[in-house]
Amino acid sequence: MVRDPKKAATPRPTDAELAILRVLWDRGPSTVREVHEALRSSQSSGYTSVLKLLQIMTDKGLVVRDETNRAHVYGPKLSEQRTQLQLLGDLVDRAFAGSSAKLVLQALAGRRATREELRDIRALLDKLEERKPQ
Numbered sequence: 001m002v003r004d005p006k007k008a009a010t011p012r013p014t015d016a017e018l019a020i021l022r023v024l025w026d027r028g029p030s031t032v033r034e035v036h037e038a039l040r041s042s043q044s045s046g047y048t049s050v051l052k053l054l055q056i057m058t059d060k061g062l063v064v065r066d067e068t069n070r071a072h073v074y075g076p077k078l079s080e081q082r083t084q085l086q087l088l089g090d091l092v093d094r095a096f097a098g099s100s101a102k103l104v105l106q107a108l109a110g111r112r113a114t115r116e117e118l119r120d121i122r123a124l125l126d127k128l129e130e131r132k133p134q
Helices: 005-009 015-027 032-040 047-060 080-095 100-110 115-131
Strands: 063-066 073-076
Touching: 015 032, 015 047, 015 063, 015 073, 015 080, 032 047, 047 063, 047 073, 080 100
Parallel strands: none
Antiparallel strands: 063 073
16 A cells, blocks of 8 residues: 555654654643643653653644743644544554544454443444445
């Protein structure tokens, strides 16, 4: 399967980078101190580690930095949904040979879905089925 060059333009975030992105998606643009405080409850990252990661993420194009104030403010370059789609597309390509069906079947076989999740899945399938030309 040929990769879309636009997808390859933004690198895949590491687990630590994803944790920072989750903070930025939840809180909105934030200073290093604010990100550090938000992460402190779930991780034992030091302030300088968070700063270094945000600098790396800026260089990689994962976040944007506003330098107009003394304390720089960082924000995600891509939305949470766009990042998830990018990661999912990469997973489908690498682990499932480009087959979304294989991914969904494996996901549903591997974990028990709640009634609400199954209802949402059925609704999505119905919606997709309606859009297909007959």
